[in-house]
Amino acid sequence: MYWAEFLTVAFIHLLAVASPGPDFAVVVRESVTHGRRAGTxxxxxxxxxxxxxxxxxxxGIGLIVSQSIVLFNALKWLAAAYLLYIGxxxxRARPVDPAAAETLAAPVARTARGAYVAGxxxxxxNPKATLFFLSLFTVVINPHTPLLIQAGYGVYLACATAAWFCLVALLFSQQRVRAGFARMGHWFDRVMGxxxxxxxIKLAFTELR
Structure with a gap:
């Protein structure tokens, strides 16, 4: 009965999650710099x-945030500050000794907790994620859809997102890929920065619409 609605939600989510953004950038950087475990x-x-x-x-808290300029801006500036910090x-990455290029291809130590928290x-x-999910649950999903079904959608969205970025981590943590990035060394870090x-900066200038 709810298959059409679920497929609509899944399709919209696929388009959103596949679009490069902060999540993609962070997962790629963690995977290239620290390896598959950290990326995962x-x-x-x-x-x-x-x-x-x-x-x-x-x-319904998302609705409150979306209607409050103060709360929205607080969330926006926190997210922008975090991205600017890691950026x-x-x-500030510095060039390394070319003789150490092979060593760079090996994962740099990174705790599971640190990588998890970064993601x-x-x-x-991300306030854009706030607005995306608010729109999804108020516009796309019928308000008469049982709460249990909506919660099921949420479980799918979380699992699908994790699976997608695990795939991204798997790709960018490949030894050949990492070796290639290692040769670029500090330039990769600077580009990601x-x-x-x-x-x-883009996030900081996001307006509440």
């Missing part, structure tokens, strides 16, 4: 944050 934990952090968005959307940190915070503080800073 970052992906799981992103996926877990979806439960946060789904929960407040079901409770500027990446921009969770990046997605959880520019991307993250750009996303942070």
């Amino acid at each position: 934990w970052t992906a799981l952090g992103v996926g877990s944050a979806i439960f946060l968005h789904v929960t407040y959307s079901l409770l 500027f940190k990446a921009l 969770f915070v990046t997605n959880g503080l 520019v991307v993250l800073v750009g996303l942070g």
Whole structure:
């Protein structure tokens, strides 16, 4: 009975999650710099944050945030500040000794907790995600759809997001791919830094509509 609605939700989510954004940039950087394990934990952090968005959307808190300029701006500036922080940190990457290129191809130590938190915070503080899920649960999903069914949609969205970014982590943590990025060394970090800073600035100027 709810298959048509579910497929609509799944399709819209696919388009959204496949669009490069802060989540993609963070997962790629963690995967290239720290390896598959860190990239996977970052992906799981992103996926877990979806439960946060789904929960407040079901409770109606998302509607309050979307209607409050103060709350929206607070969330926006927190997210922008975080992206700018990790972006500027990446921009400070320095060249390394060419003789150490092979060593760079090996994963740099990164705790599972640190990688997970990076993914969770990046997605959880993103006000665009707030507006996306609010729109999804108020416009696309029929308000008469049972709460249990809507919660099921939420579980799917979280799992699908985690699975997508785990795939991204798997791709960018391949030894051949990482070796290629290792040869670029600091330039990769600087490019990712520019991307993250750009996303942070763009986010900072996001207006509540």
